[in-house]
Structure formats: structure tokens, C-alpha cells
Amino acid sequence: METRVTVISDTHCRHGEIDLPAGDLLIHCGDMFDLFSKAPQRLFSRTPDRIAEMDAWFGRQRFERILCIGGNHDRELETALGRGPQPFRNAHFLHDETVEFRGLKIHGASWVPFLPRHAFFKGPAALADAWARVPPGIDILVTHTPPQGILDASRGGQSLGCPALADELLRIAPRVHCFGHVHASAGQRKLGATLFINAASIESGTNNMLPPVSFTLTSRLN
Secondary structure (H helix, E strand, O other): OEEEEEEEEOOOOOHHHOOOOOEEEEEEOOOOOOOOOOOOHHHHOOOHHHHHHHHHHHHHOOEEEEEEOOOOOOHHHHHHHOOOOOOOOOOEEOOOEEEEEOOEEEEEEOOEOOOOOOOOEOOHHHHHHHHHOOOOOOOEEEEOOOEOOOOOEOOOOOEOOEHHHHHHHHHHOOOEEEEOOOHHHOEEEEEOOEEEEEOEOEOOOOOOEOOOEEEEEEOOOO
């Protein structure tokens, strides 16, 4: 069975500017919102209305299933998870969780390194524990942070990816690894049997919106 997958990330309240194709599965890799207050206030204030507006947008997209995680800018999502496991009605939030869709195993986790004042931060030991719990042989791994050394370079050339995640990749061996976080390294790279996708939707340095990434994946059951 072939599944049409579209991936976006780091939309920072500009999701309404993205024209998404119809498909089977939509994945959002986090940073739906913005950590800091900027003008106009109605877009960047931390209020429950932003979650409701995002949920309504998810509901208008033409996909059979929508999966998402949080990012370091998504403090209200981190807070909402304290009230219940699912902040959205029209999308399923993956929180250290593996789900199956059309024969594909998909695991998602929002954790990020190096940013203790941001959402979904974990220190080195906790990150190592979180990534060690990702099951091997999954089809799609969804994280916000890149692994260290893969599509993780800032505009200045600094590697911003997670070392602990990189350490686990050989064991996990996902067919596709989707993430965002480092806008300057948006793009794709195939290494071994894994396709790595940095799906950051806002171009670093210009603030232009980048097109969503789409691909087709066939279930291993076929």
C-alpha cells in the first residue's frame, strides 16, 4: 500500500500561508507557534485561542490522518499536555508514542537539546533515555531537533542537532526521519537506507515560505 505523506515544520503562526496538496498523511514537526511576543499581538500572544485556531486549520486540510509534535517555541502545547494527552481534535499529538497508519509505523517526540528556557527541553541524560526508548525498525521518525551532523547547520555553520539522537539512529534505522528546528538547513539528504528531511517551512534569512515536502512511502507489509 502506498501512502502519500506531506511534511511541514516551523510554521511559527504562518500555517495559513501554506498551500498543502491533498494526501493520506500530514506531519507537522513542531514550532507551530512562537516563543516570543511580537507584533501583531493577536498572532504571538500565548493564549488557548492559538491552539483552537491551529486545530481548526488542521481540520480544513485534505488528509486522512494528521500527526504532529511540538517544538521549542510551543510552550502552550507543553502546558496543554499537562491537562491531557491530546491538545487537538483534528490532529493526533505524538508524545514519545508510536502509532500505525496504513501499515506504516510512525514514532514522534518533541524533545530538544541546549535550550533550557524553551519548551520540550531535556538535558543530555534525559535525552539519551528518551531516544533509547524509540523502537527500532520504524518507518517514519518525527522529531523537532535534527540529529547532530545531519541538516543541522546554522547560517554561521554551527551544528545545532542533538548528539544523543545521532547516537541512536543506527539502532532505530528509520526509513524516513522528519524534523525541522534549524531553518538554515532545510532540505533532504539520503544517508544509507534513511531519507532525512528538514522540513522547516520558513526560509532562513528571508522569511519566505518554503513549499511543503511530499513523498510516497510503501508499507513493508506489501
